[in-house]
Every structure is written in structure tokens, then in C-alpha cells.
Amino acid sequence: MPRIRSFALVSAALAAAFASVPTATATPATPAAPAAYNCTAGYFCIYSDWNGGGTRCQWQQASKANTADDCSFIRNGRNVRSVWNGTGRRKQYYSKTNYHSRLGSTSAGAGGNLQGNYQIRSFKPQ
Numbered sequence: 001m002p003r004i005r006s007f008a009l010v011s012a013a014l015a016a017a018f019a020s021v022p023t024a025t026a027t028p029a030t031p032a033a034p035a036a037y038n039c040t041a042g043y044f045c046i047y048s049d050w051n052g053g054g055t056r057c058q059w060q061q062a063s064k065a066n067t068a069d070d071c072s073f074i075r076n077g078r079n080v081r082s083v084w085n086g087t088g089r090r091k092q093y094y095s096k097t098n099y100h101s102r103l104g105s106t107s108a109g110a111g112g113n114l115q116g117n118y119q120i121r122s123f124k125p126q
Contacts, residue, residue: 084111
């Protein structure tokens, strides 16, 4: 019988301890890129490696019909592994030039790793 009472006391103590842990509150997203992404505020950035690493290409204009025009790693056939949208609008991106074959989109002030097995050949606001 003492083991059952001991178990009950330990269980009650653990429940009380976890009940006193404060819950996390959500904070609003900020448009500034995390240090790892190194993307100028107001720009849409793509990277050749995960977590904003490798070569970065960035654009301030709202849309781009052919990213290979001024992105060396796209021209060299490398895939996009991460993205950061430092603009004020959601960006949708495409695997083909001139906004064909939509891949996905990223909210304003957000980004992260992508699947990594494709190129972003064009983008525009949603």
C-alpha cells in the first residue's frame, strides 16, 4: 500500500509543477530576415543552400519573369533550397519563366527551406 500512496504523491507533485509553467505566447512576425538569411528588407531572396546559405540572389522589384537573367546559380542549373520574402506582399513562385508551373508561395516577412529539387524561374506578388 505505501507504494501506491507514494506514486499518488509523486503524480500530484508533478501535476502541480507542470501547472505552474507559463505558456508561451505568440509574437507577431517581423519582416526582418533572421541573421542566417541575410536578405535586405524589402527584397525577395533565394538561396542555393539550406537555411539561407550558399549563393544569394535578391530582387527589389515586385515580379521577375526570368530569374536566370541576373542569378548566377540559376543560370548554372543549381536548385533553390531556401527563400526569404522580405517584401510587404506574399510572393508566389514558378518553375518556368513568365509565371508558368506554379510551385508555391511565401508570406511577407517569412521564409525557410524548400524541397530543394527545383529552380524558381519566375515570381510575382499573389
